[in-house]
Amino acid sequence: MTPSVFARLRTGALLASALLLTGCGVQAGPAADGANAVARANCGIDVAVPAPPQRIYAAYQPSIEIAHALGVTDRLAGTAFLDSAVLPEYQAAQARSPYVEKLPSRDELLAQRPDFVLSGFNGVFATSSQSSVGTRASLHDLGVETWVLSPLCPSADGLADEAIDPATVRFDNVYADLRDLGALWGVADRADTVVADLSSRIEAVRAKVAGAPKPRVAVLTPKDDGSYTVAGGIDFISRIIEAAGGVNAFGDLTERRNVQIGAEQLIARDPDIILTSLCCKATYVRADAQPQVDKITGNPAFANLTAVRAKTVHPFLFADRAAGVRIAHATELVAGLLHPGLFPK
Secondary structure (H helix, E strand, C coil): CCHHHHHHHHCHHHHHHHHHHHHHCCCCCCCCCCCCCEEEEECCEEEEECCCCCCEEEECHHHHHHHHHCCCHHHEEEEECCCCCCCHHHHHHHHCCCEECCCCCHHHHHHCCCCEEEECCHHHHCCCCCCCCCCHHHHHCCCCEEEECHHHCCCCCCCCCCCCCHHHCCHHHHHHHHHHHHHHHCCHHHHHHHHHHHHHHHHHHHHHHCCCCCCEEEEEEECCCCCEEEECCCCCHHHHHHHCCCEECCCCCCCCCEEEECHHHHHHHCCCEEECCECCCCCCCHHHHHHHHHHHHCCHHHCCCHHHHCCCEECCEHHHHCCCCCHHHHHHHHHHHHCCCCCCC
């Protein structure tokens, strides 16, 4: 039995109940053929639309900002779960978009009559997640097409971070996603413009840091229970750090994007720079992450860490780790923190 078939069988009960929601307008869509039909592949799943979707649901920060960047704000049936404030250029668009703080339940999602769901987190469709809205296959059967950002592709529908291929965690895949979504949504020219802007800004940073020393960077989240998680090698921040002229000090850990560690492991690796990872509130800006910095620098166990002694523990947002249209902003920001002499304020 293939993983896809298994996922369909596990979600059979969910499908049965969801099909009762046809009164909300959720029905199997028309075949994707005709002059306006477009088809693309995403994470091994075929995605086809008979015409540009008119009721797009954007879940999580990367997808919300992508929708605004591609100019489909007025087609948003809903947005959910911001990790921080959106970038300034999208604030007016987000202000006029329907928004809920938490990911909706499956029934709540379907009640919005979406014809397309874009997710910036693979757990949205994972059977193991309490906040799952169902597998992509189960939504497809109701006429709802879906998309997961390619650097987050799980090994099969219904999974989350399991077996993400590190080779897919790259800038080119973000650009490909934007172009594919632009084609599916009927905004291909806009997508090309966005990709050109992002790539030119990132390449400008690469050129500026070429030849500079590469500091070792840890992206660290202190937990209330005294433990810590770090961004591993398959988290997109690894690519951002590399483009900004650094190295992820925990890049060899690739089992999950967020890896739990103890204080002794941080001490043993002794990164040159530490970035925090504040989440999740729609009003957060970098300054709100200062308490995380204070928790790290105020820990006596870390007094001799290079980053603590050099005062290179910086407030940082989880949103700036994402594989979305923040990648240029994040690369510029991280480059400034890693190489302040090359990027004076």
